[in-house]
Amino acid sequence: MTVCAPHGPQSTPQSLPRSAPPEDLRRPAFTVTVDGSYAAWLALGRGTDGWFPERWTLDGPEPYAVSLPGTQPEEPDSQLLPLTDGRVVIRRRVAERYALSLLYPTGPGTGELPLGAIECPYLCLLPPAPDGTSAYALVHGEEQTTLWRVHGGSGGPQLLATVPGRCEGGAWLDRSGRLLALDRELDGLTKAVVVDLGRGGETSPLLQITEKSNDRLLLAEPDSGLLLVRSDAPGVDRLGWGVLGSARPVRFPECLLPADAELTPFAARPGQGLAPEECAVAFRVDQGTGGDDWVGVWSAATKRLRRFPGPTGWLAGAGLWTASGELRLPFVTASVPCGLARVPVPVSMPESASVPVSVSMPVPDEPDDFSEPSAASAMSMVPVPVPRPPRPVPLQQAPL
Template identity: 75%
Template sequence: MTVCAPHGTQSTPLTTSPGAPPTEMRRSAFTVTVDGSYAAWLALGRGTDGWFPERWTLDGPEPYAVSLPASQPEEPDSQLLPLSDGRVLIRRRVAERFALSLLYPAGPGTGEMALGAIECPRLTLLPPAPDGTSAYALVEGERHTTLWRVHGGGNGPELLSTIPGRCEGGAWLDRQGRLLALDRELDGLTKAVVVDLGRGGETSPLLQITEKSNDRLLLAEPDSGLLLVRSDAPGTDRVGWGVLGSARPVRFPECLRVPDATVTPFAAQPGQGLAPEDCAVAFRIEAGGSSWVGVWRAARKRLRQFQGPAGWLPGAGLWTADGELRLPFVTATVPCGLARLRPDEEEAAATAVASAEAVPAKVVTGEVVGAVEVPVPRPVPLQQAPCARTAGVAS
């Protein structure tokens, strides 16, 4: 694992003590563009300056951060969305409406372009769109949810579709930005549905493992069609996987059950168009107030568990097509860092370490020698869900 710590980062220095945990220094909401070029989040300013937007550039030889402060600090519930052109969309609550603007570096200061506002009780930005320039949001109502395009369309926010029920989540199923998956709560059950933007926002079912199960989509990888889901169809909430358009049922591997821990996927390897079972998936594993990293492939039928880099932003990261997992981190001395892990190349060494007592990784001039793997019980082969009736993942 390689740790990149830039020499000339432009982010505001931290004022917390060197031993303070990262969660006290920065917010954990860290959003990365689909192409992995930029990321954005709210950072904590010096002293009492409060929160300010910060953009990270991730596609160079080393990461660097640029502060994008406005004339006054941001509220901690403001939401950021990076675009592939380097601008950052911000959603702010202003009284009974949500104002939307684009932020960008402008000399020594920050430029801002207003995009309009939507009056509503709650507005949530969706994950970055595949084209890197469009932005979408959900507005929750009492009995329905509306889908809006808030950037990339005409002038101002544009209402695209009205969907019965309460929707949340959001994952893009294709690289064209046409098929959007949402988790919809309707009539007491939550099911993943697809909104087809190419057909006027037409909505159709995506997941129905059983008629009475709650079936949510956690992550989708458009190139391979790999889907990671969470469902109570097996009797308790389990993480399972399927392939978009496949006739095979959703399967719930025993290795994705970690005792007394929550397992959540946050990144999948792109470019595996013909091999969904070889697509690597990174998981955030949480237990006892701690978080660490899991790496899984359906074909290998096991979940490898690793300590993340010091100061890792739990649940943040991205895969490259050639199999490198990149994990952003922040410490009191490194305000913008990116750890690079190649699980396949290090598997033999990590397995040897895991068979003995775990020891901290050794850092030598930015190189981490001997990635530490956390011992886990021996996994069993993939199984089909023990349900009365299973269904394949609908396209």
């Protein structure tokens, strides 16, 4: 593995016009900062201009996008990570190495500041760090995974930890950016582990529901401690929920196992301190019909998954939730190249509730009725204590 030092700043002309990409060509990775101020993705130019980075500003009265093209179109596997200062980290594959740079608008052009490069088989950026200014990445080897800080430290890329096995995913468990959860595949099983950056990258177990189960962490909400997990401990792969640092059982609600759809969590309501059951989670609901993408809203308190159609052109699986209870969903259409639907979703909704969807620019009206799954029935696991800062504690093993 070779690490290359960064070079001086560069500037490239900003030349690609923005157009709404066709449905089948949208990039799935639309990444939002932790505070919801910015987002970034690869957008599609007109004609044969190809893919180029685009940064969205989301914290104003209306969203707006800024193109950040380089001297040539990007490869579709380039990865973007927005920072809260408005700059964007980009990861590009160049021959046998991965090059990292900072992109930022400079009047009519795009500024680029190289951050260095790492020669390795594969490198992926982790989700945005809580501080909003640091960037981390995983480097995959044959028998181990290394964790790197690629921006926010001193100099070029900095090796922080080495974890045996192959790690994927990535979820921050606290607001300080100290505890990072990863899904590690080792000896034929996948278990979530936690890397403590405050203890030199020390790694310890996070999820172990049974000895032979595959236990993955899908989403963590640091304020409430709510964890969304996927495990085959019940006999089939299912979604469940637990509470970080609690002795309460992991539960697998029936409403999170719909027969007609696949659920993927993408956002949780922040600010619900000490109230994990009131912390609502938003899901992408893939009904496999080839039609519009739907949004699901669930909380442990309501014990139901409520569905409603996403806005036309929704970048399915992307969005953020504000502490005030507003779910924000980015969308792109031929007439709205940068849109944000605002959905006020109360924590506890009555049976007859509808979800009004307002957007920053006119789009076709959406139905506001729900498709009601059957009532939830929770299957309990024995209590699984999870890490309490500063030192994580492994989850207890327990029978079903």
